[in-house]
Amino acid sequence: MDGATVVERTTDGSAEPYVPHDPTGSTASRGLTVLDVVVHYPDPASSKGPGTTAVRGVGLDLAPGEVLALLGPSGCGKSSLLRAVAGLEPVAGGSITWDGRDLAGVPVHRRGFGLMFQEGQLFPHRDVAGNVAFGLQMAGVKRSAAAGRVAELLDVVGLAGYAQRPVATLSGGERQRVALARALAPEPQLLLLDEPLSALDRGLRDRLAADLRAALVATGTTALFVTHDHDEAFTVADRVAVMDAGRLLQVAAPEDLWRAPASRRVAEFLGYQAFVALGSAGSSRSLGDSAADFEADFEAADRLSERGRGVPRGGSDRSLATDPLSERGRGMPRGGSDNFSAAGGELLAIGPTGLVLVPGAHATDELSEGGRGTDRRSSDNKSGAWSANGTVVRSAFRRGRTEVTVDVDLGAGPQRVVALGMPSATPVPDGATHHSFAPAPGGRVRVALDLAGCAVVPTDS
Numbered sequence: 327m328d329g330a331t332v333v334e335r336t337t338d339g340s341a342e343p344y345v346p347h348d349p350t351g352s353t354a355s356r357g358l359t360v361l362d363v364v365v366h367y368p369d370p371a372s373s374k375g376p377g378t379t380a381v382r383g384v385g386l387d388l389a390p391g392e393v394l395a396l397l398g399p400s401g402c403g404k405s406s407l408l409r410a411v412a413g414l415e416p417v418a419g420g421s422i423t424w425d426g427r428d429l430a431g432v433p434v435h436r437r438g439f440g441l442m443f444q445e446g447q448l449f450p451h452r453d454v455a456g457n458v459a460f461g462l463q464m465a466g467v468k469r470s471a472a473a474g475r476v477a478e479l480l481d482v483v484g485l486a487g488y489a490q491r492p493v494a495t496l497s498g499g500e501r502q503r504v505a506l507a508r509a510l511a512p513e514p515q516l517l518l519l520d521e522p523l524s525a526l527d528r529g530l531r532d533r534l535a536a537d538l539r540a541a542l543v544a545t546g547t548t549a550l551f552v553t554h555d556h557d558e559a560f561t562v563a564d565r566v567a568v569m570d571a572g573r574l575l576q577v578a579a580p581e582d583l584w585r586a587p588a589s590r591r592v593a594e595f596l597g598y599q600a601f602v603a604l605g606s607a608g609s610s611r612s613l614g615d616s617a618a619d620f621e622a623d624f625e626a627a628d629r630l631s632e633r634g635r636g637v638p639r640g641g642s643d644r645s646l647a648t649d650p651l652s653e654r655g656r657g658m659p660r661g662g663s664d665n666f667s668a669a670g671g672e673l674l675a676i677g678p679t680g681l682v683l684v685p686g687a688h689a690t691d692e693l694s695e696g697g698r699g700t701d702r703r704s705s706d707n708k709s710g711a712w713s714a715n716g717t718v719v720r721s722a723f724r725r726g727r728t729e730v731t732v733d734v735d736l737g738a739g740p741q742r743v744v745a746l747g748m749p750s751a752t753p754v755p756d757g758a759t760h761h762s763f764a765p766a767p768g769g770r771v772r773v774a775l776d777l778a779g780c781a782v783v784p785t786d787s
């Protein structure tokens with residue numbers, strides 16, 4: 327980068343100044359720079375038709391050695407952007423540069439980039455070593471040198487000893503490992519991966535995502551990785567770029583993204599399950615809708631703000647996402663309810679672990695106030711801040727915990743959420759563990775906020 331200010335798009339499509347990511351602090355333009363790129367497909371039925379604009383002015387950069395995930399729902403334009411970087415799609419606007427060199431007009435095979443797709447597409451007539459060696463042979467690497475590199479890469483992807491195996495005898499996961507080794511072998515300056523794990527089952531994906539990350543780090547490979555699975559993106563990437571409808575919504579390191587989604591849309595896509603107005607004026611049923619709730623609101627916002635202040639600045643979060651929690655947190659007034667309302671316009675985003683069942687608390691109508699609990703300071707309320715009464719839809723035991731689906735009014739009308747059952751104090755007969763609190767459908771329960779599983783997002787996004 328020459329230090330020039332470039333532009334990324336915000337949630338509403340407006341442009342904001344953006345300082346490109348450069349962990350070295352160097353002002354040299356290194357790695358990939360995507361600037362205001364547009365990808366447009368003509369209408370297949372008629373040349374006069376409007377066609378589809380798949381990418382609408384996206385800007386991002388990728389430092390040498392960095393792994394960036396493009397994350398977003400199906401059809402949001404991830405693959406189109408990746409293909410444009412690869413040179414497989416022409417750009418209708420903007421520019422793509424590598425180490426400062428404009429790639430417009432540079433054909434795919436001259437970009438020095440590697441590609442890996444969902445189906446590894448191995449050569450069926452070659453064995454494992456023959457597949458991995460393919461790119462090296464094309465690059466003119468001598469057979470003796472290639473053999474060493476092949477062995478090294480099979481080791482990196484966890485397939486040491488597989489060199490002579492016919493690829494037809496491999497499992498799906500093993501095939502993808504071979505495909506990865508083959509893509510890494512020529513040491514591409516940038517590796518482009520399009521949903522490389524999506525054909526695999528969940529357990530295998532989780533394992534391979536971790537192995538993929540390890541292989542990319544071990545080989546120092548710069549990589550752009552497309553996925554619609556946020557767990558996968560968080561496992562594999564140094565930074566995650568969230569796309570929606572052709573635009574970039576936020577770029578941040580996984581933890582920062584999770585802790586401080588820049589908008590409700592990003593939070594929804596990450597799996598935040600409910601949104602409650604936080605101290606906003608004019609909301610008749612919000613977390614701040616009564617004097618009695620003010621203190622809880624304040625505590626909630628303030629505690630989140632404290633966490634936000636811990637988000638490191640610079641480095642990986644020098645992206646279009648500034649530090650919303652910190653910024654908002656600093657502005658959070660400490661005073662009367664009027665002041666608090668003035669700082670409204672924020673939503674408490676409740677994540678998958680942001681609600682817990684209050685153990686032993688079976689909601690009764692006496693406890694509720696229009697469906698909401700008022701016993702905010704009760705000792706059995708985990709968050710100590712807020713609770714509401716709801717009706718159990720079902721309970722399911724998953725991944726070592728009880729997830730209880732509850733119909734509840736959190737302040738924005740009735741909705742269906744998932745609360746985590748807290749372990750009861752009752753030991754299992756064999757003494758190994760504790761039962762979870764798993765109430766039966768139709769039962770009345772109380773759910774409480776666990777602020778560790780919540781974030782604050784702006785209302786107007």
Ligand SMILES: Nc1ncnc2c1ncn2[C@@H]1O[C@H](COP(=O)(O)OP(=O)(O)OP(=O)(O)O)[C@@H](O)[C@H]1O
Nearest residue numbers: 367378380398399400401402403404405406407554
């Ligand atoms: N070759 C094409 N011709 C016309 N439209 C296309 C073409 N390829 C993609 N599109 C359209 O462009 C939009 C973005 O598609 P793209 O494949 O980039 O999305 P994606 O986020 O990668 O989706 P997925 O996760 O489902 O693969 C979609 O509306 C899609 O229908």
